[in-house]
Amino acid sequence: MKKIISFALMACALFLNTACSDENVESRTPVASIQYDTNKTTLKVNESLVIDFTGVADLVAIYPGDDGHRYEKRDEMETGIAVNKNHFTYSYKAPGTYHVVCVASTFDTYMGGNLKQATCSFDVTVVDDETEFKDLYTTITPNTFYANKLGDDAWVLNLPTKQVYNGKDIKVNPKNQRIYYDMPSDSTLVFVDMSDADYQLLQNYSALSSAEQKALKNKVTTNKVRYNLSQDHVITVRSYAGTIKQYTLYCLIYPEFKTVTVNGVKGVLTRDAFNQDHQIYTFTLPAGTDVANAKIEYTLDGTGTFMIDGTEVVSGTTTNLAADKLSIERSSDANAQAKAVSNVEFVFKFQ
Missing domain, CATH: 2.60.40.10 (Immunoglobulins)
Known part of the structure; x- marks a missing residue:
């Protein structure tokens, strides 16, 4: 017809x-x-x-x-x-x-x-020899956080300590989250943190019995499994054609100031609801304060480096805080190329 x-x-x-x-x-x-x-x-x-x-x-x-x-x-x-x-x-x-x-x-x-x-x-x-992810991400209401590819065999996933939800700063729990991925082929098998014994089985997948293959497939990661996304993970991928590839997923929290003062005045943090790596610190200073020549004192919420225009600034330094590019950078202990970079903005009010 x-x-x-x-x-x-x-x-x-x-x-x-x-x-x-x-x-x-x-x-x-x-x-x-x-x-x-x-x-x-x-x-x-x-x-x-x-x-x-x-x-x-x-x-x-x-x-x-x-x-x-x-x-x-x-x-x-x-x-x-x-x-x-x-x-x-x-x-x-x-x-x-x-x-x-x-x-x-x-x-x-x-x-x-x-x-x-x-x-x-x-x-x-x-x-079907697909082993490359199109996207790798997690979803924590109300945001989806996408990992960025790093070289040929690594991805970097950054999460904030808090995110804006319904006008409030809500703490993010990175230790109980799902990993989602988009792969060009539905036939590709994806495992997170598989054991050495299972990896040996995967390398001999074609020689396994149907029951053994089924048992291994049952260990494929799904969105029902939760992971600690404050630590790194090894993701193993096997294509339909038999190619095996492993990736490291580096998980890093965006660094921020635990405390920060300019000329002794405390900064107040305002988070960006749409850009998780953007942090705005507001300082109310006496009229006539020269912010291009001011003293900054700070502590960080963990490891990291405070940078102004690409140069490290240590706590207690008198420097130009009206500069264009302020950031806090945190690197992975396992791979210095894997980073979380917070873009910092200082807003000054005078009274």
Whole structure:
């Protein structure tokens, strides 16, 4: 039925395009000719297949060869996909070998009769070797905190000590949170902090019995499991094709001042509801105070370095607090490249 409807619609379109002409031009001989990158007949899951039609046709359709779009089953209601402006892109969501068929169709100009068709085809092999995360994150109401990729085998997740919720500063508990991830393939297995014994099993996954494979799959991380996100984690990934990769997830809390004073006056912290790394400290100082030459004294809530324009400023220093770039930087003990950087803003009021 779908096939009949498709051709009926095509006939109507051809009729509308030629209704102003009384002449009936016989259908041309269709030529199914395409161009594609022959080096791209082996694709990854979700990688785009690109085809350009270069032949002769009134209508061009591509049967990609996956379920619902197989040319050999066109009489069983599986359909092709119309090619728009002679250009076609498609991606596969599952691994396998697919038979791609291009169908070029021509019709008589008047009323769209005398259907003629020509085909050409080739095979595409799709491999599922996905081990790269698209996103890695946690959600703590009302915010979602995304990790940032660090090099090829690490991610850095930063959390605040508190966040603004309903106009109040609410303490964040990093020790009982879920880890979420987006992976291009649903077939990829993801484990958090797997044991050495399980890692050995994973390396020999193909040789395991179905029961052993099932038992290992039951240890895949899910959003029901909670983790301590104030400490680092090792995430192990195995693709459908068997590639294994490990990542370190460095978890660092944004540093902040435990106490801070300018010329002896205490600063009051205001948090940004939308930028978790932005901290605003307000100081009410005597009129005429020169903040470009003022004394700062502070303690931090943990490890970290207070920086002004990229230079460390120790507590008790007299310096320019009207400078453009103030920050507090905290680095991982395990990897100095993994950091949490709080962007600090000093606001001065005078009375």
